[in-house]
Structures are given as structure tokens and as C-alpha cells.
Amino acid sequence: MAAQLIITNLYIQVVLIIFEYMRIVVDLHIHSCYSRASSEDMKFENIDRIASIKGIDVIGTGDFTHPKWREEMKKLIEENGLYRxxxxxxxxxxxGEVCTTFKYKGKTRRIHHLIILPSIEIAEELSNxxxxxxxxxxxxRPNLSMTGAQLVEEVMEFGENCMVIPAHIWTPWFSLFGDKGGVDSIEECYEDQTPHICAIETGLSSDPPMNWxxxxxxxxxxxxxxxxxSLLKIGREANIIEVKELSYNEIIKTIMFNKYKVETIEVDPAYGKYHWSGHRKCGISFPPKEAKKLKGICPICGKKMTKGVAERVEELADREEGEGPKDKQNFLRILPLIDLIAxxxxxxxxxxxxxxxxxxxVNELGNELKVLLEExxxxxxxxxxxxxxxx
Structure with a gap:
């Protein structure tokens, strides 16, 4: 009887170990030194060092389409579909992020997309x-003369574990729902390829409650x-993902099929420069109701203001503020440590x-996210x- 009890306990322990999840912090979207307006310091050695200081376990390479950056990527060591x-x-x-430019309903659309791939070899073939x-x-971050649907079709030719994510979906310029060059629905961008879209990126100027x-x-x-x-902006927003193992397929599978094991780390949307409608040259911005009263016109110079994310959400929302789906993903709100110190x-x-x-x-207490969330x-x-x- 005692022997059976010991065996049973061992079996339970083994089962618990097998099904135990680990929580990893993932930042899928960055840019290399080969992107416009990027720091020259955005190189793998520096990114690796700063990501560790920030508390990031897995980070995007960014910019896989750029041939010179891809040559640097080839020096990395592959482990379970991830690299180091x-x-x-x-x-x-x-x-990597790309911009697709195409005509829709007589208007030019410019939309950014984040692409996630399982190998450098596929990155090479897709880039070709x-x-x-x-x-x-x-x-x-190249500009491509193609539709969103064409892009997804090209990417998915390389397998169902490839992923296209609409990037910073509310940003006025270059986004899915952006006022300047976006559309009003996911289907209008991705057409018959919409079923391949599993995730959307909120962007700095929106948070989950706004998207809900x-x-x-x-x-x-x-x-x-x-x-x-730039290096110090790494991890200002990120994701905590529960996985059974540290591998590409496990991360992608969780994002695709188990969204409640994906918890986002968010800054306050007001931290983003496009949260409210405004006119940067005149240094003013307004919440949606006030911007609407002004009919989108700057009261100082009389020119048209940039429609902010909050106002654009109001246009497409079919729920009141504070409402949302019954089941929601968890999220955490932070501000970067450097800004709090400032x-x-x-x-x-x-x-x-x-x-x-x-x-x-960070030298005394450990990585930044540990300081902000756990210490x-x-x-x-x-x-x-x-x-x-x-x-």
C-alpha cells in the first residue's frame, strides 16, 4: 500500500511538471539600425544586453527583409525555432514590419503589418x-506596392505557423484603422485572407479597454x-505569455489559439503621441468630444488637426466606454522606469x-520589469x- 502511494505521488509530480507553464516576457516588434529614424546602436549585441536589463526573455529581430540585417541574423544560433x-x-x-500601399474605394491606403516567421531560411525566401x-x-521597414491580402497570401505560403499581425492598428498614419490611410474593418484590408489574422497590435496610443x-x-x-x-525604448510595451516550453511554435500556438494565456504590458494610452486629436505645430490636443465640437480644426491656426486614436475608436466603437466582451485578456499598466525617475x-x-x-x-534590484511589477x-x-x- 505504501509503495502504491509513493508511486501515485511520483506520478502526480511528473504530471505537474509536464503540464507546468512558464511565463515569459515577449516583445515581438522592434527595429534594427537599418530602419529609418532608428539608432545606430540597434545591433544584436546591444539589443541582447538591454533586453536582459529590461526583463525581456524573447524579442523580435525586426527588419528581416533588409539584406544587411539578415546577414547579421545568420550569425545567430538557432534553438527550437528561436535564435540567440x-x-x-x-x-x-x-x-519584421512592412508597409503595404494600395488603392481601396478610390483612396490610397498605407498599412503597416508585423510578420513573424519560424526561421531565417524562410525569411530569406519570403524576402526574395x-x-x-x-x-x-x-x-x-520597406514600402511594398501590394494589398494586405496579397501580403498574407505570400507569407502563408510558407506554413500555418507563420503570422501576420496588423501593427499599431489605430495610429493615424500607416495603420489598419488609421484615419489617414486605414480602413474600417479587418476584412476590408485582408479580404479572403482574413481567417489567417489571429492577433492585433494595440500600439502605444491605445489599450485593451479601448479595443474592447x-x-x-x-x-x-x-x-x-x-x-x-532605440535601446532604452525596448520593452516599454510587451507581452507575458504562458508556454510549456521556450520555443517558436509554443509562442505562436499560444497567440493563435489561447489568447487568455497572453497578458499585455501597457503604458497609459496618453503616453502615445497620437492618443488625442491635435495639432503638433501649435502644441494643442483635445479629447474626442472637444475635437468633434471644433470639427477637427485647430483653433489657433485654422488648419485641420490630426485625428487621434481616442476619436477614431469613438467612430468605430459599438460599445460604450467601460464596456467589453464577457471574457477579457488580462493586462498590466506601467510607465517606463526611466520616465518615473525623471x-x-x-x-x-x-x-x-x-x-x-x-x-x-537596475544594477541593485535586477531587471526593469522586476522592479516595476514584482519588487x-x-x-x-x-x-x-x-x-x-x-x-
Missing amino acids: LEKGKTRFIIS RLSIYGDLKSDG RVSALDSYTLVSNSDSH VALNKESFSNEVQKKYWEI PEENLKKVCGKELTEL
């Missing part, structure tokens, strides 16, 4: 095919990423004092000080 530097801690997942639609050498107001988005997994063009010290985030304090904190308050007060801890 020889002595690196961070895992890289093959990713996409090169007929645009110049891939000119920018890490559009019931047509209920079936899609929400993901958030940094879209970083507020506490009343200094600019790029100042020497703020930078010094940032490195002091006990008493430890924070010792290292960060009372004022910063209470922010």
Missing part, C-alpha cells in the same frame, strides 16, 4: 518574393510591443542624473527612495 547570440541570454524571434513589390534595401469597445475585435488576441527604434527628480529622461539613477536601480515595496524604498516608490 553565442553568449547571449535573450532569445530572438524572426520578425517580396522584393518584386518594393525596394527592400532602402529601409528596414469594438466588438468585431473580440475574437482576436491583443498583443502589445515596443516598436522600439518625474521624481524633475529632470528630463535623457539627463545624466536620471540615467545614473536608472542604472543604480517588494520595502526594497524599492531602500534603493529608489520614498518619492519614486510612491509614483
Whole structure:
């Protein structure tokens, strides 16, 4: 009897180990030094180091379509569909962003898409095919003369574990629902290829509650990423994904089929520069109701304002603010540590004092996300000080 009990307990322990999930932090969308407006420091060695400091386990390579960046990618070591530097801690997942330009209902549409792929070899083959639609050498985020549906069709030729995600879907320029060049539904962009779209990227200027107001988005997994063009912006938004193993297929499968195991890390939407409607040159912005009263016209110069994300959500929403689907993904709201320090010290985030304090904190307490989400308050007060801890 005792022997049976021991065997039973061992069996239970083995089962628990087999089905135990690990939580990994994933930032799928960044850019390399070959993208316009990107820092020259966006190279693999630097990205690996900063991602570790930020608390990112898996990060997108970004810019797989650029031939010079792809040559750098080939130096990485493959493990379970993910990649790493020889002595690196961070895992890289093959990713890239492209812009498709096409005509729809007499208007030019420019929409950005995030592509996730299982191997460098597929990235090479797909890039060769996409090169007929645009110049891939000119920018890490190339402009392609093709529809969203054509793009998805090209990508899915390489297997069902490839993924296209509409990028920062509400941004006024270059996004799925953007006021300047977007459309009003996912189907209008991806047409017969819509069933291959499983996830959407919220972008800095929107958060899950804003997206929940559009019931047509209920079936899609929400993901958030940094879209970083510089090292310190890495991980400003990211995803916590529960997986059984650290592999490409496990990450993709979870995003595709188990969205409730994907928890997004979000900044306040007001942190994004396109949250409210406004006119940057005149330094003004307005919430949706006020912008509507002004009929979208800048009260200072009389020119048309850029319609912000909040106003665009109002246009497409079929739910009131605060409403949403019955079952919702979890999300966490943070502000980057560097910005919190800047507020506490009343200094600019790029100042020497703020930078010094940032490195002091992460060197003492560990990675940034651990500091923001997990570190006990008493430890924070010792290292960060009372004022910063209470922010």
C-alpha cells in the first residue's frame, strides 16, 4: 500500500511538471539600425544586453527583409525555432514590419503589418518574393506596392505557423484603422485572407479597454510591443505569455489559439503621441468630444488637426466606454522606469542624473520589469527612495 502511494505521488509530480507553464516576457516588434529614424546602436549585441536589463526573455529581430540585417541574423544560433547570440541570454524571434500601399474605394491606403516567421531560411525566401513589390534595401521597414491580402497570401505560403499581425492598428498614419490611410474593418484590408489574422497590435496610443469597445475585435488576441527604434525604448510595451516550453511554435500556438494565456504590458494610452486629436505645430490636443465640437480644426491656426486614436475608436466603437466582451485578456499598466525617475527628480529622461539613477536601480534590484511589477515595496524604498516608490 505504501509503495502504491509513493508511486501515485511520483506520478502526480511528473504530471505537474509536464503540464507546468512558464511565463515569459515577449516583445515581438522592434527595429534594427537599418530602419529609418532608428539608432545606430540597434545591433544584436546591444539589443541582447538591454533586453536582459529590461526583463525581456524573447524579442523580435525586426527588419528581416533588409539584406544587411539578415546577414547579421545568420550569425545567430538557432534553438527550437528561436535564435540567440553565442553568449547571449535573450532569445530572438524572426520578425519584421512592412508597409503595404494600395488603392481601396478610390483612396490610397498605407498599412503597416508585423510578420513573424519560424526561421531565417524562410525569411530569406519570403524576402526574395517580396522584393518584386518594393525596394527592400532602402529601409528596414520597406514600402511594398501590394494589398494586405496579397501580403498574407505570400507569407502563408510558407506554413500555418507563420503570422501576420496588423501593427499599431489605430495610429493615424500607416495603420489598419488609421484615419489617414486605414480602413474600417479587418476584412476590408485582408479580404479572403482574413481567417489567417489571429492577433492585433494595440500600439502605444491605445489599450485593451479601448479595443474592447469594438466588438468585431473580440475574437482576436491583443498583443502589445515596443516598436522600439532605440535601446532604452525596448520593452516599454510587451507581452507575458504562458508556454510549456521556450520555443517558436509554443509562442505562436499560444497567440493563435489561447489568447487568455497572453497578458499585455501597457503604458497609459496618453503616453502615445497620437492618443488625442491635435495639432503638433501649435502644441494643442483635445479629447474626442472637444475635437468633434471644433470639427477637427485647430483653433489657433485654422488648419485641420490630426485625428487621434481616442476619436477614431469613438467612430468605430459599438460599445460604450467601460464596456467589453464577457471574457477579457488580462493586462498590466506601467510607465517606463526611466520616465518615473525623471518625474521624481524633475529632470528630463535623457539627463545624466536620471540615467545614473536608472542604472543604480537596475544594477541593485535586477531587471526593469522586476522592479516595476514584482519588487517588494520595502526594497524599492531602500534603493529608489520614498518619492519614486510612491509614483
